[in-house]
Amino acid sequence: MSNIVIIGCGASGLMSARMLAEKNHKVTVIEARDRIGGRIQELNGKFSRPVEAGAEFIHGSQSLTLGLLHEAKGEAMQLNGKHYTLSKGELERGDLMDDQWDELTQALNTLTTDTDMASFLDKHFKGATYQDLRNRVQRFAEGFDTADIRRVSALALREEWSETDEDHQYHIRDGYSSLMQYLAAKVKDAGGTIMLSSPVREIAWRKGYVKVTTDAGGCIEGEKVIVTVPLGVLQKGTIHFTPDLPQHRTAFQAMGFGGVIKFLFEFNEPFWEDHASRNLKNLAFLFSDADIPTWWTQLPDKTPLLTGWFGGPRTFNAHHRTGDLFAQAIASLQYIFKLTPAEIESRIRHWHIADWTQDPYTHGAYGYTTVETTDALALVTKPVQDTLYFAGEAMYEGPSMGTVEAALTSGKETAENMN
Ligand SMILES: Cc1cc2nc3c(=O)[nH]c(=O)nc-3n(C[C@H](O)[C@H](O)[C@H](O)COP(=O)(O)OP(=O)(O)OC[C@H]3O[C@@H](n4cnc5c(N)ncnc54)[C@H](O)[C@@H]3O)c2cc1C
Known part of the structure; x- marks a missing residue:
């Protein structure tokens, strides 16, 4: 049985940790944050019910995620409502x-x-x-x-x-974090250890041996390491490999990792349902040409929450500040719903802006496939001397790119491929 160190306690790290711990390997998961889940993050307390700052939907029939949810006795709630498009001020039904x-x-x-x-x-x-x-x-x-x-x-x-299977989108009734809690409990039940608040700064390695050093100077030794940190972190190069992995560094840069800023606005009432110029009682998703272009409700859940979504290269613009982002969101809602800023702001009960591009343990949001990704992936998903392994959402090729399903699949396959 091997002594395996896993860096990162998100969906991928937890999935591989669970499988390896249940095969009686000695598993230690090292996580930078003071919480598990990574890009799955539930915000509690601030809103009238828990809301998702990161992953929120199960997109279509993603079998690993749905299977895990079933095993954890969780419930997927199918979304309903209609899609709308707003272009040059004109609102239309449909995509x-x-x-x-x-x-x-x-x-x-x-x-x-x-x-x-x-x-x-x-x-x-x-x-x-x-x-x-x-x-x-x-x-x-x-x-x-x-x-x-x-x-x-x-x-x-x-x-x-x-x-894309727009007709089968789900929310998890108890939130995505419930799946992470379930996996973490399984890791611990099987004897695995999870260390929080321990950012890793260096991985020294040779065949059959790894020494992982944290920012605080702590060292964890093992025989193998699985690195599941986001591709954005690997691209930044904040974790040093000794000896260096120059081909991997080039490959990480060749792969795509985009940014997202998510806006969560809870209102005192669902004003979009019954409003003189825009009656959107059944609004699920709205795609628009506003600065913050995409907004959605929680239907069939009636919480008066609008979630805004802004993705792509512009999200990395260093000039974004919370105040500017808030103003941009209000201006977008003003355009979309034909209300004045004062009318919108007076209805806001709670708000939060999750800017994942500024998060030091993500540096973006999730991966996308570039023209060079296939070759780069072939290199980075190959174990280095049966000692170093890379897993995580971006280390996946297939139709569920950029999702929790991709992260779980990559974690599972990496654990299965370890000998
Ligand atoms: C805003 C947003 C919305 C999304 N919406 C959806 C959705 O609706 N549906 C869906 O399926 N997917 C969605 N995704 C994608 C999904 O969240 C990710 O694909 C998935 O959670 C990634 O899991 P992971 O384990 O690969 O990475 P992570 O969850 O990022 O886990 C990696 C872990 O590594 C840790 N780490 C980083 N650096 C270090 C270090 N130096 N030392 C130690 N630990 C470190 C991080 O803190 C993190 O916990 C969304 C993502 C974002 C950002």
Whole structure:
């Protein structure tokens, strides 16, 4: 049985820790934060009920997540309500899809060699007629995938967009954190250890031996290490490998990791349900051309909460400050709902802005596939001398990129592949 150190106590680290501890390996999970869950974070106390600052939805039939939820006796609640689009002040029912979007899908279907999405649009959809389509593709890629269209793989977007199952989206009744608590209990029951508040700064290694040093100077030794920190942290290079891994460093940079800022606004009433100029009683998602473009409700749950979502390269802009972001959100809501800022602000009961780009243990939000990702992934998912392993949401290839399902799958596969 091996002595295995796992860096990061998010979905991926917990999944591999549980599996390895249950196989009687000695497992130590080292986590920088004072809590488990990583990009799964429930905010308690501030709002009238717990809300999700990070992961919130189960997208479609994600079998590992749903299976774990079932095992933990949790409940998935299917979302309902309608989608709306607001463009140039005009509100319409439905998504972004129209005849031009069909043309885009057809052109994507003829693509045989990969290219980045910006080049693809330049080649097939040039000119003023397609300006609106190009804007919508960019908004969609930035919003949903957090991607930079100058880098994101057109083939990967084609695959992902064709598999998006908007009709089967779920919330977890007790929140995503309940799944993390369940996994952490399983790790501890099987004899594993979880160390919180211990940011790792160095991993010294040779075949069959690792020494992990934390910021406070503590050392944990083992025979193998699984690194599950976000790709954004690996790209920043805040964890030093001794000896260095130059090819891995290049590969991390070649992969895509986008940013998200999430806005949580609880109001004293669901004003959008019955408002003179916009009657949106059944509003689920609203996609718009506002600065903060995407907003959603909690339907079928009636909590008067609007969640705003801003993703893509612009989120990394260093000029963002909480006050500016708040003002941007109010301006967007003013445009969308045709209310004055005072009318909106007077209705706000609680608010929170989760800026994951400024989080030192994430440096972004989640991964997206660039044209170079396949080669980079082949390198970084290969164990280094049966001693160093990389896992986590971004170390995954498949239709659930950027999700909890991807993180769980990567953690599971890494644990299974350890000999
Ligand atoms: C705003 C937002 C919304 C999202 N919405 C959804 C959604 O609706 N549905 C969905 O399926 N997915 C969603 N995701 C993606 C999902 O949250 C992630 O894919 C998943 O949680 C990642 O799990 P992980 O274990 O790979 O990484 P993490 O959860 O990030 O775990 C890695 C851990 O490593 C720790 N760490 C970092 N640096 C160090 C260090 N130096 N030393 C020690 N520990 C360190 C971190 O603190 C963290 O706990 C969302 C993500 C964000 C940011």
